[in-house]
Amino acid sequence: MSDDRRERWRPPEAAAPRPGGIRGALGGSRLFEQPQYVEELQAFRAFVDVPGPLAVEVGFDDGARLLDLVRTFPGVRWLGLEVREARVLALAPQAPPNLHVWRADARTVFGLLMPPGRVSRVDVLFPTPWWDEGKRAKRLLLTPAFRDDVARALAPGGVVHVATDVGPYFEHVAALFAGWQAAPEPMTGAVRSRRERVCARDGLRIWRGTWTPG
Ligand SMILES: C[S@@+](CC[C@H](N)C(=O)[O-])C[C@H]1O[C@@H](n2cnc3c(N)ncnc32)[C@H](O)[C@@H]1O
Known part of the structure; x- marks a missing residue:
């Protein structure tokens, strides 16, 4: 991908509305209310509880x-979220109990399902920048709404860590977390x-930031 495309990245004009x-x-944010997903939802709840x-x-x-x-931190419970089914199916059989x-x-998950104050750390490495403007407006992960949902989910002292190789996306993320405190990685x-x-x-540059709610 050309450096030019990376440098020209801009956040969506307006935050995506989320009435209801x-x-x-x-699959729609009410996906896990459907009967066929009851077991998945129960498994998630049992894990985070x-x-x-x-x-x-x-x-x-x-x-x-x-x-x-x-494996390095067996005393921590790790939740991996991924929208690509093949990636989830490939990793699941190797997953230890934590x-x-x-x-x-x-x-x-953060907007509707995660218990408040439960999470100590959220790692978002190289979030998809969505080069297509229409998709970006609909799918960009790091938005004010997501930040606020993460803030609710974090335990006291909890952190969010973000890395990206798209400079303007990092500027957008840094502005998003400007009201939080910088924290150690x-x-x-x-x-x-x-x-x-x-x-x-x-040889691509990586920008990183770690923040905790102020
Ligand atoms: C650019 S890739 C980076 C993957 C990996 N973190 C890395 O550093 O190599 C972004 C990943 O996030 C996943 N993803 C995108 N949007 C997501 C979302 N809303 N929830 C969970 N995963 C998502 C994509 O399927 C993809 O695997």
Whole structure:
């Protein structure tokens, strides 16, 4: 992808409205109210209801980084959210008991399903920038609504960590979290995410930020 395209990225003009739901969410944000999803919802609730620190990785892709974190920090419960079914199905059989992977839109999970004050850490590595403007307006993850939903879900001292190689997307994210406090980067393991590996290979700059509600 050309650097020019990255530099020309702009956030959507207006926040997507969400009367009665989350616009553009995978399967509709009321998906998990449907009877065929009852078991998935119960499995999610059973996982997050177990006491102890809960960390979330949004968009884990091949899951290599997440699996390494899960093994490196066995005292943490890890929830991996990914909209691509094949990625979830590939990782699920390898998941130890402290990992739950779910094919679910992070906007639905944080907006409607996550108990308040439950999460200690949210990792969003290389969120999809959505180059198509129409899709960006509907699907961009890091919006004021998502930030507020994450704030509600975070436990005291909880952090959100974001990395991207799209400079203007990072400017948008930094503005979004301007009212929060900068926080130390959360601990990580030895394995990098798929996109981190691509950036290292191609010499692409990565912007990172970690914030906690002020
Ligand atoms: C650009 S990729 C980055 C993948 C990985 N985090 C990395 O660093 O290589 C973005 C990932 O987020 C997933 N994704 C996009 N929107 C999502 C959402 N709303 N909820 C959960 N996952 C999402 C995509 O399917 C994709 O795997």
